[in-house]
Amino acid sequence: MTRLAACGLCALGLALPAAAQDTFTSGVTISDSDSAEADLFVTDVSVLDGETCIGNGCVSDETFGSDVTLKLRDATPSLTFIDSSSPPFPDRDWKLVVNDPDSGGLERFSIKDGETGNIPFTVTGGAQESALVLSGSNVGLGTSLPQKALHMVATNSPTIRLELDASALTPRIFDLYLAPGGFVVHDELAGTFPFRVNAEAPTYALSVFGDGEIGIGPSAAAAPLHVQRDDGTARVLVENTGGDPGVAREMFNMTNNGGSYFTLDNTDSGTTWFFNHENAAPNRFIIADAVADGPEMSLSADGVLTVPGGFVVGSTTLNVPDYVFAPEYDLTPLSEVSAFIAENRHLPDVPSAAQIARDGLDMTDMQMRHLKKIEELTLYTLAQEARLEAQAREIADLRKLVETLLE
Structure with missing residues (x-):
């Protein structure tokens, strides 16, 4: 064994004797002193051909498995990267930390910022298989084969949590997760689900376009809110299901700093109707079609209703009084009609002025x-005409009788 190899083994904690101080021309110094100086100092390239254990916990009969080349064995094992560069070059130090005692006993593997002491990255003990995988430019959470830039897989509702912690002015916690029914946004503190997309929702079910317009169904919105369906189901429903019963509530409001209108457009027949709040005095409510011949109906603020055309009311419930001409109809004698008028000051079967003032006027019923x-x-x-004709015949007969008597 060369003296250089022996020096390397001594530095690795193996029990080999060493001289008090041997200096080699290659720049290797071995010392067994208890001074602050290093026991092994190498100023040239070092190569160790074999497994290595470093740390106060290493023993002379250290064993290595087939998958182990380097061990750090210590009560607080760590590895520090010290950058000796000088500004303006990057010179921040970093440390790999295992089970840092400052963590309160947390079993973890961490990367520590040597300048700030912050720990931006941690893997805790017991982390699941493929908890974090980098594959190309994709990141996998729970999968070893991420298919997108961020790919999360879990057997039960994979979730992303966004949290403003207790140091925030108003703490908030929102969870974005995939449930069996679809994608859900959950307000954890309020216990509500303000947003949900059910599984198998159609294409363009909800879109916010670049100009801020919102589409429900269309691929491009033609209005700030555009609802479109191609199966005959397009509609808008405004429904209140709570609150005090029997209370009138505003359910639809159109507000403008001028006139306003809404349109009913029949694309099959080519007809269009406008319901218009007039933009000039007297600011009437107007119903008009697309033909420029004036409004078909207008209503003033004074309650004056104007219909240039006819006014037709039809209903299967109308009790049209043709029954008056039936032979069995009991026509009230005029003497009784006269007595009723003298007592009540209005016709029989016709509401009085007081009744109309109290109940309003039903135009159809009145007609x-x-x-x-x-x-x-x-x-x-007709009865009077019949009596007059009978009287005329009687008078003619009397005239003939008088003329006969005078001859």
Whole structure:
């Protein structure tokens, strides 16, 4: 064995005798003194052909397995990288730490910043297989074959937690995780689930485009909020399911610093209707079609309703009073009608002014009541006409009788 090899073995903790001080021209110094000087100092290239143990815990009969080449055995084993560069070159020191006693007894392997003392990277004891894998430019968490830049795999709801700790003004904890039903955002402190994407959601189910517009269904939004379906199910539902019952609530609001309108567009028939809050005095509510012939209906703030065209009411429940002309209809004698008017100051079966003031006016019902009175009036008129014709015949007969008597 050469003296250089013997020196290397002594430095590695093997029990070999050494001279008090041997100096070699190759720059190797061996010392067995208890001074602060190193027992082994090498100023040239060193090569150790064999397994090595370094540290106060190494023993002379140290054993090595087939997968071990270098051991660090100590009560607090660590490896320090000291950069002797000078500024402006990087010169920060780093340390590999195992079971750092400052961690409170935590079993871990860590990288420690030699300047700040911070530990930016740690692997704790018992970490699962493939807990962190770097493959090419991909990072795997729980998988040894990451397929994306960050690929997380777990058997039960893989989760990413975002937390503002107790030192923050308002602590917050949000979990982003994959559940059997889909992707979920969970507010841990509030116990709510403010956002969810169910599994098998369709393409473009929800999109926020570069200009800030939101699409629910379309591949490109044509409005700040664009809802589109191609199966006949497109609709918007606003539903309140809580709060005090029986309370009126605003459920839809359109606010503008001028006029406003919404459009009903039938792409099949090519017809369009506009429901418009007029932009100029008297600021009427207007319903109009796409033909530039003026509004089809307008309502002023004073309650004046204007319909340039006709007004048609139709319903299978309308009780049209054609029954007045039935032979069995009991037409009220005019004497009774006269007595009713004298007592009540309005027609029978017609609401009084006080009733209308209290209950409002049902235009359809009033139209039917008016029609009934017109038909009854027609019957009264026909009856009167029959009596007049009978009287005329009687007068003619009396004239003939008088003329005969005078001859």
